[in-house]
Structure formats: C-alpha cells, structure tokens
Amino acid sequence: MAATMKQVVLAAYAQGNPKPGDFRIEEVPVPEAGECEILLKTLYIAVDPLLRFSVDETVLTGAGRMELGQPMVGPVVSEVIASSHPDYAVGDVVEGRSGWQEYAVLAPDLSDYRGPPRKLDRSLAPVSTALGVLGGPGQTAYEGIVKVGRVKAGETVVISAAAGAVGSIAGQIVKVLGGRAVGIAGGAAKCAALLDLGFDAAADYKAPDFADQLRAAMPDGAEVYLDNVGGEVTMTVLPLLKRGARMAMCGFIAYYGVGMEGPGPDRLPGFYRLIMNKGLEIRGFAGMLAGQQGLEDIARWMKEGRIRFAESVVEGIEAAPAAFSSVFSGHDHVGKLLVRVAAQG
Ligand SMILES: NC(=O)c1ccc[n+]([C@@H]2O[C@H](COP(=O)([O-])OP(=O)(O)OC[C@H]3O[C@@H](n4cnc5c(N)ncnc54)[C@H](OP(=O)(O)O)[C@@H]3O)[C@@H](O)[C@H]2O)c1
Structure with missing residues (x-):
C-alpha cells in the first residue's frame, strides 16, 4: 500500500x-x-x-x-x-x-x-x-413517490431533474405503482434517455418551447409533482397541475448558492396564488426517511427487472x-x- x-x-x-x-x-x-x-x-x-x-x-x-x-x-x-x-x-x-x-x-x-x-x-x-439506486437517492425517490406523493395507479406524476439520480429512480417507481411518469430534463438527449428508462413522456426545460412540450406531455395535468428544482421549472409546472395535486418538495437546486433571498423579482405572490387556487398540498421532506423498507422494495423491483439503475x-x-x-x-x-x-x- x-x-x-x-x-x-x-x-x-x-x-x-x-x-x-x-x-x-x-x-x-x-x-x-x-x-x-x-x-x-x-x-x-x-x-x-x-x-x-x-x-x-x-x-x-x-x-x-x-x-x-x-x-x-x-x-x-x-x-x-x-x-x-x-x-x-x-x-x-x-x-x-x-x-x-x-x-x-x-x-x-x-x-x-x-x-x-x-x-x-x-x-x-x-x-x-x-x-x-440502493442508497440515499433510491430512498429519497421512494420517499417522494410512495410516502409523500402517495402515488396511485392511473395517476400522472411529473418529476423535475428527472435524469438525475433521484428523478431517474422516481420515474421508474411511478411505473411500478401503475402511474404515468412525465420527466423534465435539460436537453433532447436526456429526454430520450428518460423514455429509454420507461418514462411515458419527457420535456426539455432548456428548450424555448418547454411550456408547450410539458403541456403536450401531460394534456390532462398531473396529480403529483416531485420537485427537485424549484425556480422557473416549477413556475412552469404549477399552472398545469390538477386541483388538489400533491407536491413532494425534495430539492430546489435552482436556488442553491442564492441564499435566503433571491436576487430577482419577488415571485412569491404568483406562487401563493397558485397554491391557493389549485388547493395544492405541498410537503417537503429531507433525510432519506424511507430507510430499509424503501431499499428492500427497490431491491426486489430490481430483481424482478422492473427497475434499472x-x-x-x-x-x-x-x-x-x-x-x-x-x-x-x-x-x-x-x-x-x-x-x-x-x-x-
Ligand atoms: N430531500 C432529500 O432528502 C434529498 C436527498 C437527496 C437529494 N435531494 C435533492 O434532490 C435533487 C436531485 O438530487 P440528485 O441526487 O438526483 O442530483 P443529481 O443526480 O446530481 O442531478 C441533479 C440534476 O439537476 C439538474 N439541475 C441542476 N441545476 C439545475 C437548474 N438550475 N435548473 C434545473 N435543473 C437543474 C441537472 O440536470 P439537467 O441536465 O437535466 O439540467 C442535474 O444533473 C437535488 O435538489 C438534491 O439536493 C434531496
């Protein structure tokens, strides 16, 4: 040595x-x-x-x-x-x-x-x-989709930073539960990779027509939003959610490094309006709470060929x-x- x-x-x-x-x-x-x-x-x-x-x-x-x-x-x-x-x-x-x-x-x-x-x-x-998949990101995805999102068969789930560690697993868990997974990622190649992983649709947030892409990907809206990003991405997603949608707030990477107050205009009024008008249920979570149960379920789904890492x-x-x-x-x-x-x- x-x-x-x-x-x-x-x-x-x-x-x-x-x-x-x-x-x-x-x-x-x-x-x-x-x-x-x-x-x-x-x-x-x-x-x-x-x-x-x-x-x-x-x-x-x-x-x-x-x-x-x-x-x-x-x-x-x-x-x-x-x-x-x-x-x-x-x-x-x-x-x-x-x-x-x-x-x-x-x-x-x-x-x-x-x-x-x-x-x-x-x-x-x-x-x-x-x-x-068998560590923190897997547990986080499980917590967001199964516990906080409470996703049921037939529901549409939209996921930001979907090509990342958490998002790529979260979308596959949605499929295991019988839901429809819509991923948001940066660039056409990442969106194509999401479809390869089994997502039903994807939208490129870096494209000028992102809002149109997202509307086409979930024409009837979505019951659940797993948010890893915040910022402009989330402000585009919120108007498309169904009334009473559940938002599992996992991360806000668009704001990392910004501090407690962003430099731009105050977007909170529009955010508040959407929360109230849509009756959104927003729950944040931190700390990979899904623990061993989450890892065991994911390991089983991997063995069954239902989740790829x-x-x-x-x-x-x-x-x-x-x-x-x-x-x-x-x-x-x-x-x-x-x-x-x-x-x-
Ligand atoms: N709540 C918890 O317990 C918990 C646990 C783990 C992680 N997290 C959070 O969950 C999120 C995802 O984590 P991860 O491990 O999946 O990360 P990751 O694999 O590193 O993926 C992060 C992705 O976020 C996207 N991104 C970065 N900056 C962005 C921006 N300004 N706007 C939009 N997208 C941006 C990028 O994808 P594109 O190329 O598609 O832009 C990047 O590849 C992070 O916010 C992380 O902090 C929370």
Whole structure:
C-alpha cells in the first residue's frame, strides 16, 4: 500500500456555482487504524448536490459549513483493508461518509447520527449502487413517490431533474405503482434517455418551447409533482397541475448558492396564488426517511427487472471537483454521477 494518498480539500467557498478551482488536491500520509478502528480504501465517491450546502459562500441552510483546507465530506463506497473491529473484516465493502480521499480511518463505534458504515451485500448488485439506486437517492425517490406523493395507479406524476439520480429512480417507481411518469430534463438527449428508462413522456426545460412540450406531455395535468428544482421549472409546472395535486418538495437546486433571498423579482405572490387556487398540498421532506423498507422494495423491483439503475462514472479522484461542479453547471450524464477512485481487491 502507498505511504501517501490524495485527498480533495476545500480551497475556497463557492461563489455562485462551485468551480473546480474551489478545491485542491493534496498529498498526505495514509492514516493508520488504531484499536477498534477500520482502514478503508475508497472505491467510489458520490458527487451529491446536497454537499453544496457545506461549501457555499452564501449559506442557505443550517447545514454544517466546512472549514477551508478540510477534506471534502460526503458519501463513498470503500473496501475494508485493515480492521481491529469485530463487526468488520478485511475485504468487506461498506458505504459511509469518509469523504473525498483515497484512504480513511473510521471508528464505527463513534459514528455520528448516520450510524456506522453500512456493510454491502455484493451479491445484490454492483457496490456502486449503494450510492445510487440502493442508497440515499433510491430512498429519497421512494420517499417522494410512495410516502409523500402517495402515488396511485392511473395517476400522472411529473418529476423535475428527472435524469438525475433521484428523478431517474422516481420515474421508474411511478411505473411500478401503475402511474404515468412525465420527466423534465435539460436537453433532447436526456429526454430520450428518460423514455429509454420507461418514462411515458419527457420535456426539455432548456428548450424555448418547454411550456408547450410539458403541456403536450401531460394534456390532462398531473396529480403529483416531485420537485427537485424549484425556480422557473416549477413556475412552469404549477399552472398545469390538477386541483388538489400533491407536491413532494425534495430539492430546489435552482436556488442553491442564492441564499435566503433571491436576487430577482419577488415571485412569491404568483406562487401563493397558485397554491391557493389549485388547493395544492405541498410537503417537503429531507433525510432519506424511507430507510430499509424503501431499499428492500427497490431491491426486489430490481430483481424482478422492473427497475434499472442508471449511473455514469468518471475516473480518478482528481476528477471529483470538476464532476461536482458539473452537477450545477450542466453535464451529459444520466442517473447517479460517481467518481471511481480505485478498483476493488
Ligand atoms: N430531500 C432529500 O432528502 C434529498 C436527498 C437527496 C437529494 N435531494 C435533492 O434532490 C435533487 C436531485 O438530487 P440528485 O441526487 O438526483 O442530483 P443529481 O443526480 O446530481 O442531478 C441533479 C440534476 O439537476 C439538474 N439541475 C441542476 N441545476 C439545475 C437548474 N438550475 N435548473 C434545473 N435543473 C437543474 C441537472 O440536470 P439537467 O441536465 O437535466 O439540467 C442535474 O444533473 C437535488 O435538489 C438534491 O439536493 C434531496
């Protein structure tokens, strides 16, 4: 094993969308595991949009802000390469939050509220899926569609950021439940990819005729809106929803980096009017509440061939800053975007 390793540290708080230059690659000694600790070799890093709350110059939530010079936090899949902890053996593959570094030491008994690293069943699916369909994004999609959206057979469900990790799974869950899935994504290629995944229709929010495309995709409106975006996309969706529609508010990526008050005109009056006139039921959720039940159902649906996982992989830890930045500035990837740091074994 190497004596030194690479890690990605935060070099500057992001002003506007994060840029690769907001991060720095550092070479540091590989840590050593002490008593009841495990040494992990990172295999995959998930470049999750929610990490943004820790690195933005303009703080939008109460999420813990990172210190400059600190290694990036966030979900990863790793292999245990040394262990003096009774529950973890060398060769186990785990999902945890040991961050953007090639190796990490963890004390499973001292884990934060998220609990100790989750041991993965490698017979179920490729281990990378623990960061996507069989991890946080899958649980989030399940929560939004099954629990908050309460989608029933025959209902139309419109999903923003549908080609992303959460949206691409959410649309497939809608199909399992017997609903009609309408996806919104940026660009014709991503819309075509949604149809390949089984969505019934798609609309390109970057096209000048987005509103027309969306109206054509759901001529009778929609009973449920799973919103990952907010902003202009949501203001186009709301007038098309049916009376009493349920809006599961999962994310608002169009506003990340904006702060608590946007720079533009105040759109809240129009928003309020639509909520009242349409009798919308709006419920936000955070924290992947679907838990184990959600993961078990999704794993079963995958086994039955009813849900496919979509993921895109970029190579090498050095690629992580650019991959993270591209989540906000635009990329061609469909499904969960991952950085492969090392091969297993
Ligand atoms: N509530 C929770 O517990 C929870 C958990 C996980 C994630 N989330 C939230 O759910 C959302 C989706 O997460 P994810 O993991 O699926 O992310 P993801 O796979 O990284 O996909 C994000 C996609 O959002 C789209 N996007 C980015 N900026 C946009 C903008 N300004 N306007 C419209 N679309 C934009 C882009 O797709 P296009 O190329 O199509 O533009 C991008 O690929 C995020 O808002 C995230 O923060 C919430």
